[in-house]
Amino acid sequence: MKRITIISPCYNEANNVRSCYEAIRDLFAGPLAGYEREHIFADNSSTDNTVDILREIAKDDPCVKIIVNARNVGPLRSTFNALKASSGDATVVMMAVDLQDPPELIVEFVKRWEEGHKVVQGVRTQRDEGTVMSTTRWLYYRAVKRLANIDIPTDVGEFQLIDRQVSDAVTGFDDHNPYIRGLIAYTGFRPYSIPYVWRARRRGVSKNRLLALIDIGLNGMLGFTKAPIRILTATGLLLAAASVIYAIANLIFLVVHGTSSIQSGIPTLIVALFFFSGIQLFFLGILGEYIAAIHQQVRFGSKVIESERINFPPEPSKPKAG
Known part of the structure; x- marks a missing residue:
């Protein structure tokens, strides 16, 4: 019997984990009855009673497995x-x-998947959310697709089914901040797309706050494209060229008319100083994002510290050195 694994990350989702478990359980008791179920809940060090509820579920259902992280890693x-x-x-x-x-x-x-597709992805053609967030996501997905050096599908998240061959390839990457949808696209397997409506939340509030979403967005943008660095280089060249052109034009005007084309003054100097200082700080910020990503990868790799695993088979003991 083939096994289908479902992964559900959670953080302070005491109001939702049981409903999610029951929805998946009912699927495998009904239309997916011919498959073995493995449902992994990855808890991000919840501070409510999410883990307690999961323990109760896992106690009666060996198909449910739980990974409890020592801290919230996103x-x-x-x-x-x-x-x-x-x-x-x-x-x-x-x-x-x-x-x-x-x-x-x-x-x-x-x-x-049974028809032979290694990647089957859900495409969010419609979202039950506010206009601002929906428009922002729409623009972001298309910007990433336009700038990335691989074909990352638009309106696709991590709600995808991937074959064992694909999951082995994806987990072979040692990535401290994995942009999973990008890694799946990077493997090169042609996806089968299924459109659907992304529903509004029924209970609780999303734990993905604005800063977390920005972090994920930057990670996707910086991880799969050189465009930001190249934009910085092009902007620097354009500013340098503009400065040279201005200097030459001013020199010609001075030779022909005996005066400078633009009278010098403190306000002009202040505006120019702040403008170019802002440009430099913006450039340094983007470079800093790349350096920080490299720094985290070199120091920590992709390792996540777990405090507990439940319903997983015991790992084989390592032989003692001697």
């Missing part, structure tokens, strides 16, 4: 770590416990 790193623990023939990379991604779509995912 949803993508937590999901990536759980992906390494997946034992399924195919894996749904992220089934959000708030059920904004419809779990019933997994049935179609599995059907297309």
Whole structure:
């Protein structure tokens, strides 16, 4: 019997984890009854009773496995770590416990996987959210696709089913801040796309605050494109060329008319100083993002510290050195 793994990262989701568990359990008791279920909950060091609820579920259901992180490492790193623990023939990379991604779509995912597609992805063609956030996401996805050096599909998140071959390739990357949808695209397997509506949350509030979303967005932008660095280089060259042209034009005007084309003054100097200082700080900020990413990767790699695993088979003991 083939095994399908479902990964659900969670943080302070006491109101949602049981509903998510029951939705997946019912799928495998119904239309997916011919498959073995493995549901991995990756808890990001919740401070409410999320883990207690998961313990109760796992106590009665050996198909439920739990990874409890020692600290909150963010949803993508937590999901990536759980992906390494997946034992399924195919894996749904992220089934959000708030059920904004419809779990019933997994049935179609599995059907297309059985037809031979290594990657089956959900495409969010419509979002039940505010206009500002929806528009921002729309623009971001298209900017990444335009600038990236690989083909990253638009309107696609981590709600994807990937074959074992793909998951092995993705987890082979040692990435401190994995942009998982980008890594899946990087493997090169042609995806099968299924459109759906991204639902509004029914209970609780999203733990992905604005700063976290910005961090994920920058990670995706910097990880798969050289465009920011090249824009800095082009801007620097344009400013240098403009300065040279201005100097030559001013010199010609001075020779012809005996005076400078623009009278010098303190306000002009102040404006120029602040403008170019702002440009330099902006450039340094972008360079700093790259340096920080390199620094984190060199120091920490992709390792996530776990405090506990539940319902996983015991790891074989390592032989003692002697």
